[in-house]
Amino acid sequence: MPENDIYDVIIIGAGPAGFAAALYTSRDRYRTLILDKSGLPGGQILLTGRVENYPGYEVVNGPDLIDQMVKQVENFGVSVTTASEATALHRRDDGVIEVEIDGGEKTHLARAVILCPGSDYRQLGVPGDNEMRQATRVSYCATCDGAFYRDKHVLTVGGGNTAVEDTIYLAERFTGKITMIHRRTEFRAQKVLAEELYAKAGEHNIDIKLPYVLERIVPNAAGDDIDRVVIKNVETGGTENLTVDGVFIFAGMVPNTKWLSGAVKLDESGYIKCNCQTLHTSLPGVFVAGDCRVGAAMQLVTACADGVVAAMMLKLYFRDPAVWTKATAEDLEGEGW
Numbered sequence: 001m002p003e004n005d006i007y008d009v010i011i012i013g014a015g016p017a018g019f020a021a022a023l024y025t026s027r028d029r030y031r032t033l034i035l036d037k038s039g040l041p042g043g044q045i046l047l048t049g050r051v052e053n054y055p056g057y058e059v060v061n062g063p064d065l066i067d068q069m070v071k072q073v074e075n076f077g078v079s080v081t082t083a084s085e086a087t088a089l090h091r092r093d094d095g096v097i098e099v100e101i102d103g104g105e106k107t108h109l110a111r112a113v114i115l116c117p118g119s120d121y122r123q124l125g126v127p128g129d130n131e132m133r134q135a136t137r138v139s140y141c142a143t144c145d146g147a148f149y150r151d152k153h154v155l156t157v158g159g160g161n162t163a164v165e166d167t168i169y170l171a172e173r174f175t176g177k178i179t180m181i182h183r184r185t186e187f188r189a190q191k192v193l194a195e196e197l198y199a200k201a202g203e204h205n206i207d208i209k210l211p212y213v214l215e216r217i218v219p220n221a222a223g224d225d226i227d228r229v230v231i232k233n234v235e236t237g238g239t240e241n242l243t244v245d246g247v248f249i250f251a252g253m254v255p256n257t258k259w260l261s262g263a264v265k266l267d268e269s270g271y272i273k274c275n276c277q278t279l280h281t282s283l284p285g286v287f288v289a290g291d292c293r294v295g296a297a298m299q300l301v302t303a304c305a306d307g308v309v310a311a312m313m314l315k316l317y318f319r320d321p322a323v324w325t326k327a328t329a330e331d332l333e334g335e336g337w
Contacts, residue, residue: 032077053144091284114286124157153176156248211234
């Protein structure tokens with residue numbers, strides 16, 4: 001294959017982390033390709049109607065922000081290819097990285113790769129979930145969306161540490177009432193957190209219902225708001241209708257990394273292991289950025305920051321590929337490995 005068919009860098013994932021990385025690599029005149037499996041670039045932020053915690057914007061909607069990111073990198077010559085799913089990764093003996101597309105239908109080559117496939121919120125799959133998610137009435141992030149529910153009644157779903165911590169966070173700062181449900185008879189969260197939740201329930205109007213599951217979310221006639229939610233008692237099978245303004249689902253995240261198994265090291269949950277300072281993965285020449293890596297803060301601004309760090313570390317790698325092997329195991333201890 002001719003040398004000019006080898007990209008300097010391929011970025012896998014057209015979300016904020018990928019675009020931030022591409023902005024820096026392209027301004028350094030590295031030939032850059034962004035690949036994304038979706039038909040539209042943007043990732044999770046594409047589904048966010050209002051963003052109020054991105055520096056420099058009082059408020060911006062997700063699609064508009066992504067549109068600006070696309071235009072910005074394309075102005076510097078970045079190729080953005082959607083509907084092109086990376087399905088395998090391999091480093092040749094000469095150091096060139098092969099990125100297999102759509103099960104082997106095509107292969108792209110690069111001197112380096114930045115992995116930004118992101119993570120998806122684990123959805124419950126109940127009727128009305130996806131519809132109300134698109135209407136921005138179902139949320140998965142208290143930090144991102146809590147301010148939209150000031151003095152409102154919301155339903156929170158989940159029983160782990162995040163569910164308990166974020167329910168307390170919402171109750172103390174924003175909501176007028178919270179109904180919290182969990183499918184078991186006791187929380188999976190640490191005991192100290194569960195104790196704190198029960199201690200604050202009366203003070204902050206938190207109605208804890210165990211063991212309950214979310215049965216369905218019923219949209220209003222216009223389909224742009226929640227009419228009611230239906231919850232079910234797991235033990236009795238009885239159902240209840242609740243009128244709420246929003247639903248927060250805290251069921252965890254699923255990193256989009258199954259296709260990377262065997263190519264780079266993953267933790268037990270599928271997050272990409274890395275040196276959290278350099279964003280090196282276990283495979284030389286392959287970096288990681290954003291919500292798919294261990295230790296990620298799962299925020300828009302930190303995803304962008306990761307992309308910038310990966311792009312800057314990539315420059316060092318191009319200057320001296322030996323930097324990858326200079327770090328010892330002791331250096332990496334506690335840094336995400």
